[in-house]
Amino acid sequence: MGKGEQTRQAILDEAFSLASCVGVGGLSIGILAERTKMSKSGLFAHFGSKEELQLAVLREAQQRFAEVVLRPAFRQPRGVARLRAIVLNWLDWTRVANLPGGCVINAAAAEFDDQPGALRDEVRRGLIALRRTLVETVAKAVEAGDLRPDTDPEQLAFELEGIYQVAQQSRRLLNDPDADRRALFAFDRLVRDYAVERGKE
Amino acid sequence: MGKGEQTRQAILDEAFSLASCVGVGGLSIGILAERTKMSKSGLFAHFGSKEELQLAVLREAQQRFAEVVLRPAFRQPRGVARLRAIVLNWLDWTRVANLPGGCVINAAAAEFDDQPGALRDEVRRGLIALRRTLVETVAKAVEAGDLRPDTDPEQLAFELEGIYQVAQQSRRLLNDPDADRRALFAFDRLVRDYAVERGKE
DNA sequence: CGCTTTATAGAACGATCGTTCGTTTGTGTC
DNA sequence: GACACAAACGAACGATCGTTCTATAAAGCG
Numbered sequence: 487m488g489k490g491e492q493t494r495q496a497i498l499d500e501a502f503s504l505a506s507c508v509g510v511g512g513l514s515i516g517i518l519a520e521r522t523k524m525s526k527s528g529l530f531a532h533f534g535s536k537e538e539l540q541l542a543v544l545r546e547a548q549q550r551f552a553e554v555v556l557r558p559a560f561r562q563p564r565g566v567a568r569l570r571a572i573v574l575n576w577l578d579w580t581r582v583a584n585l586p587g588g589c590v591i592n593a594a595a596a597e598f599d600d601q602p603g604a605l606r607d608e609v610r611r612g613l614i615a616l617r618r619t620l621v622e623t624v625a626k627a628v629e630a631g632d633l634r635p636d637t638d639p640e641q642l643a644f645e646l647e648g649i650y651q652v653a654q655q656s657r658r659l660l661n662d663p664d665a666d667r668r669a670l671f672a673f674d675r676l677v678r679d680y681a682v683e684r685g686k687e
Numbered sequence: 688m689g690k691g692e693q694t695r696q697a698i699l700d701e702a703f704s705l706a707s708c709v710g711v712g713g714l715s716i717g718i719l720a721e722r723t724k725m726s727k728s729g730l731f732a733h734f735g736s737k738e739e740l741q742l743a744v745l746r747e748a749q750q751r752f753a754e755v756v757l758r759p760a761f762r763q764p765r766g767v768a769r770l771r772a773i774v775l776n777w778l779d780w781t782r783v784a785n786l787p788g789g790c791v792i793n794a795a796a797a798e799f800d801d802q803p804g805a806l807r808d809e810v811r812r813g814l815i816a817l818r819r820t821l822v823e824t825v826a827k828a829v830e831a832g833d834l835r836p837d838t839d840p841e842q843l844a845f846e847l848e849g850i851y852q853v854a855q856q857s858r859r860l861l862n863d864p865d866a867d868r869r870a871l872f873a874f875d876r877l878v879r880d881y882a883v884e885r886g887k888e
Numbered sequence: 889c890g891c892t893t894t895a896t897a898g899a900a901c902g903a904t905c906g907t908t909c910g911t912t913t914g915t916g917t918c
Numbered sequence: 919g920a921c922a923c924a925a926a927c928g929a930a931c932g933a934t935c936g937t938t939c940t941a942t943a944a945a946g947c948g
Binding site for chain 1: 709710712788798799800802815818842849851852853854869872873
């Protein structure tokens with residue numbers, strides 16, 4: 487890796503955790519230059535525009551999410567176990583990744599959901615991919631016989647995302663120490679609802 | 688109402704719908720002055736600082752939420768009927784209120800959840816009040832005999848907020864036309880889970 | 889009406905924003 | 919070591935930001 491790629495990555499690291507606090511839209515080249523001890527113009531040259539920097543941060547976030555949340559979970563056997571692993575990693579990922587100010591992607595989703603442009607498209611792309619992964623994981627849990635055959639994977643994935651989002655908000659804004667516990671409780675109840683009832687099948 | 692209060696409200700109206708699109712943090716006095724056909728300084732004088740303007744917008748949002756979502760629902764008899772009315776109004780409130788860019792409060796929650804200050808405090812206060820209202824409504828549904836006595840109102844309120852949040856995201860960002868239907872489906876399943884089973888009681 | 893108070897306008901402030909340009913420093917290669 | 923190229927810098931740009939000040943216009947009241 488050449489010098490250019492190296493510093494670019496260092497900038498991205500700093501931008502990533504900064505965006506966690508101020509949002510992807512709140513990123514500032516001046517402040518970022520200050521934190522990385524670079525000149526504004528020197529930093530700027532690595533991206534060509536602020537939007538390109540923001541896009542790079544979003545892509546970085548998605549990549550780390552896949553590494554930290556999804557990939558380890560896929561070592562679990564297909565079925566509810568894998569689904570549960572995803573939820574557990576998901577709830578933990580702001581701690582595992584360097585995200586002192588919360589999930590970048592979720593914040594960006596709320597920020598850009600009504601502002602057409604490349605940033606919104608990128609966020610959208612990422613969330614659609616995540617949703618698809620969830621749907622497929624649920625579908626495999628059905629195939630594996632963990633969930634009832636009439637389970638609607640899209641509905642279950644929908645509800646899983648809701649659990650995650652409210653957990654984040656409860657933990658971060660309301661300072662609710664029980665947020666994770668409640669999220670897991672909701673997940674378990676959800677899965678129990680859709681589970682095949684072993685005694686009756 | 689004097690002239691001052693009148694124009695202040697007009698500014699707030701405009702700021703409210705503008706914040707829906709760009710976020711409470713993205714509000715700009717210059718742009719707001721342009722939209723209201725006022726001078727920056729003339730507009731500014733009504734609030735004294737940008738932060739005070741932002742706080743006023745947040746308070747306005749909370750007041751409208753109470754009027755549009757909660758108050759009508761409280762005309763329903765206590766119990767699941769009232770709870771369902773809240774959810775229905777809730778899902779509709781970005782359409783009923785002038786919120787072309789989505790729920791101001793939820794966006795602000797994601798924006799300020801890690802930035803200490805008066806704005807975060809205000810958002811927090813509003814969301815805590817909402818959560819409490821939900822909890823009490825659930826508790827009354829238990830008293831009314833609609834829900835099982837061992838129902839945990841805080842848990843149910845927690846999950847209700849999750850349903851709302853994912854519905855918003857799915858509708859606004861993913862353009863999912865089924866978002867509201869899925870949210871209602873989740874609500875009904877949730878309530879059925881906690882409902883007293885009439886045949887067995 | 890006249891008088892006091894309030895509301896609005898206009899110009900300017902310093903700060904910061906993203907961006908451009910020319911130059912200098914550094915890196916990697918023959 | 920010399921050369922070609924990439925990387926970083928420093929200064930400046932025009933624009934916009936929130937804010938302040940002073941002056942003008944309007945509103946409210948006797």
